[in-house]
Amino acid sequence: MAALTDTFTLANEVRIPKIGFGTWQVPDGPETYDSVRAALDAGYRHIDTARAYGNEASVGRAVRDSGVARDELFITTKCPAEVKTADGARDAFQRSSAALDLGPVDLYLIHAPWPWSDRGSDHRDGNIEVWKVFEELYSSGESRSIGVSNFSVDDLESLLAATEVVPHANQIRWFIGNTQDETTAFCAEHAILVEGYSPLATGGLLDNREIAQIADRYGKSVAQVSIRYLLQRDVLPLPKSTTPARIVENAAVDFELSAEDMQALDGLDAGGL
16 A cells, blocks of 8 residues: 555655554553554554553554564654653653663654643743753654644744754644644645644544545545545544554555545535534
8 A cells, every 4th residue: 555655755854654553542552552563564654652642662562573674664752741841851752762662763742832731821931941852852863853743833933933943743633624724834834744633533524424425436435535635635644543454444545536526625614523
């Protein structure tokens, strides 16, 4: 499946596989281990985890046991959203690095611009302090690229104004009907790759009649059309499943949506998903 081996190129020339396998809400232990192994067996080469998910150790073990060469893989993890100090960021990275036990991380992200318990609060100074540690990790080669997650235009602007390295990626909630156009356009202007988590709106799109009608014309599933839509908008999808058949299906997206169908999908409203 070409979609699994095709890559986007980050602003620092690092190549990142165009589809990532997400592990959010997958419990540590057998569920994470088995789903990551199934993804690797299916040909995925990009695995996304986070300190907050609590499953880094299982991700690392699955990768090591898979027999896939480390240099063929792209591993992303994230610094917890609550961490807004330099010391906290260094400690979080060391913990993630030790849990994964895979050598350098390929992409390290600030998980959110604010703690989850206090969404929207102002932590610009803390994000700058953390980002300067990220720049050290990047220059030392401990992380091959660095980025952010859930950052809005305002969050990005304050970071760019006070730091040296422009984030290589911004991982945001992005799906048909929820395309975060302002943030997406800002990222494009600054060569920041947009990664889309919840490309199926955490399952919310699967019963969408309009998407189903388009999918039927291609002989594809709603999930496949939804993931393909992101790719054609130059957004990197991070589908997640613990079902081996769905893991395979989510990557079988080597088809092209017509300009008319893309336009129809552009016009859909996710209905508050």
